[in-house]
Amino acid sequence: MHRNNLSAILYGINDLRLEETEVGKPNDNEVLLKMACIGICGSDVHYLTKGKIGDFILEKPMIIGHESSGTVIEIGRNVRNLEIGDRVAVEPGIPCRFCKYCKQGRYNLCRDMEFCATPPINGSLRRFYKHAADFCHKLQENVSLEEGALAEPLSVGVHACKRAGITIGSNVLILGAGPVGLLTLLVAKALGAKTVILSDLNQHRLSLAEKMGADATYVVDKHSSETENVKNIRICFNEPPDVTIDASGAEDSIRLSILVTRAGGVVVIVGMGAPEVRIPLMDALVREVDIRGVFRYVNDYSDALDLISTKKADVRAIVTHRYKLEETLEAFETAKSSQSGAIKVMIYCE
Missing domain, CATH: 3.90.180.10 (Medium-chain alcohol dehydrogenases, catalytic domain)
Structure with missing residues (x-):
């Protein structure tokens, strides 16, 4: 044929x-x-x-x-x-x-x-x-073919949240409100995170994040210093986040993720940018901030499809x-x- x-x-x-x-x-x-x-x-x-x-x-x-x-x-x-x-x-x-x-x-x-x-x-x-x-x-009967295609980027979010150890009561910051950042928001909420805040340069994307359940958003001001952005984000939480997930890959964002996370917390880097970046490594070491990478996903598709089927995402x-x-x-x-x-x-x- x-x-x-x-x-x-x-x-x-x-x-x-x-x-x-x-x-x-x-x-x-x-x-x-x-x-x-x-x-x-x-x-x-x-x-x-x-x-x-x-x-x-x-x-x-x-x-x-x-x-x-x-x-x-x-x-x-x-x-x-x-x-x-x-x-x-x-x-x-x-x-x-x-x-x-x-x-x-x-x-x-x-x-x-x-x-x-x-x-x-x-x-x-x-x-x-x-x-x-x-x-x-x-696909389960109540999952559309469009949702099936979206299981791929959702699986990235599932893997990122697993790597981060997000659980009931976690305070989570997500840097970057593109598709992966927005879908990671849904997964973090489904896992029981208490507070999820998204940050981005783009107010349009952050407006969507608010509609999708973000507890707050923060527009990064390019003219503000790194120290000012760290201070302002921490004010949003009332305390430093337990987990920060960088979904942008930009050097400034990766630096911010390390500096803003609480001592003993976890930074997960999902976004891929330049092969080499400058980071405040000493700050991470003395505060025992774990830095973890994410590469695609593994054994996450079934969980992603379950989140879609149960209407949690x-x-x-x-x-x-x-x-x-x-x-x-x-x-x-x-x-x-x-x-x-x-x-x-x-x-x-x-």
Whole structure:
């Protein structure tokens, strides 16, 4: 059967094209999906505008997209966890399953990870896509396909909050009110955090944070000193936060996260910026502030989908724009524009 497989292929910097690609048959452990929804991630935009992220460099054309959901239309002969017609969220990273990290349950650290839309691995922004069946998560009946696609960035928030040790009564500061920061807010609240405050340079994003349940927000003043920002944020809490999660990756924000957190507290860095930054390390050492990194997620998809299914995380709140697959180029223009007000741009393949 001939299938039209319109795909979004990144050829180089600001060179994104819609072209037909081969569908292919799923192997014994894969399923073929009719794609439904794909969200545009900041990393997708970064590859489009810069052609690389750190050591991952676009050297040949690559199909873009990794925040996705779809419906199973073919299954490999060894697949037992899914059936034709199942709606699934696609966990985009496929580890080797055999190395030390995979065996220990930390497969996000697998050195042989194949992650959608990370060069040279093709992504999922196309009409049909095949994926490892064990990394396709069946959606509960009350979870939409759009919500299924949003399970990917929500899983980042789940992993960040687990790494932070957020629990009942935690006071949490989140720096950066982009998609991950906003979704981390939902997870922190679901875990029982007493106070969650978001900080950003952008009042528009902080207004959405307030609608999504933030207890307070703080607009970082570029003209204020670092010391003044630390003092002002602490006033918002009446005491320093127990946990600070940096979802921006900016050096100023990482510095602020360390300085503002209480002695003995935890700083979790989610946002990825420059390869090297200057931080107040001595301040962290003498106050025993733990600094923890986050790389994607691991064993978090089921928790993310449970949060969506039980209505503890209204992920749809971050979607500001929706486009058809045929409008992908326009969708990316919106996503990369600082004037569009976009937070999460969603592309519908159906």
